Amino acid sequence: MVKRIHPLATGTDRRVAIVDTAWNDFIVRNLTEGAIETLKRQGVADDHILHVTVPGAFELPIAVRQLAETGAVDAIVALGCVIRGATPHFEFVAGEAAKGVASVMADTGVPVAFGVLTTDTIDQAIERAGTKLGNKGAEAASVAIEMIGTLAALKGMRRDES
Template sequence: MSSSDKNLSTFSTEGLEDVSSLKFAIVVAEWNTEVTEALFEGAWQTLIKHGVREENIFRGNVPGSYELTLASQWFAEREDIASVIALGAVVKGETLHNEYINHSVAQGLTNVSLKYNKPVIFGVLTPNNMEQALDRAGGKHGNKGDEAAITALKMVSLKQRLNLNQQ
């Protein structure tokens, strides 16, 4: 199902573990600030709603989406960070610039996640225009920031359950 048919802020929270003692990082691209600030607000509110304490959420701003990878790695290097959420918006333009950026960021975040064995969440919008971006940043399709945060919570919950089963 495409996101145009779905509200991104509708998801199951079944199986979430207690995350009140865990720390999360949110890295936010400053390019397309109207969109990325809405994504951040959605992610922040979702983390708080599900038990993450305010003092356990760390924010880092970067100039654009391309820089999300390195900043995410800096946070992932910290042993006390359970998950990193990378938020950005790369709106398609008249060139292929967006495709290069999106591919690089997706691959880079995947590499960081695997390198540090912790969830690094791709919360980057890749819309064709600004209207589509706003629709997915708190508009008619919900908020991708919510989805990114719930993904982080589900992934750390799964890791907690797996670690308990190994003991």
């Protein structure tokens, strides 16, 4: 029989940080509000949510790494919004943010939910920040809580159980 690990997503007694960006604040604010509401709904206490703001998406990895290395949080939600312009700047910023955050997870073992919107237009960003296509900040917060549970279950396994 196949053993399946799919723990319940609960934030009770968990500490979660949200690192968001000041750039495109009119979009990111909605992502952050959605993430905070979701964390609370999933049982994370107000005083167990840490909210940090960095200037832009390019700066997310260093703040996320510093937080992960403290050991003070069980997961991190990285939020931002990069909108394509007329130059290749978009690709550099979005790509480095994603690579940097992925590197933090691989190096520290702390789950980081990547909720950085990468859109072609402002309208697409608005749609993903709480209108037609849901709130990607809320989705990222759910992923963070689910990964805490999944990693805890994996850490608790013994070789004879696998």
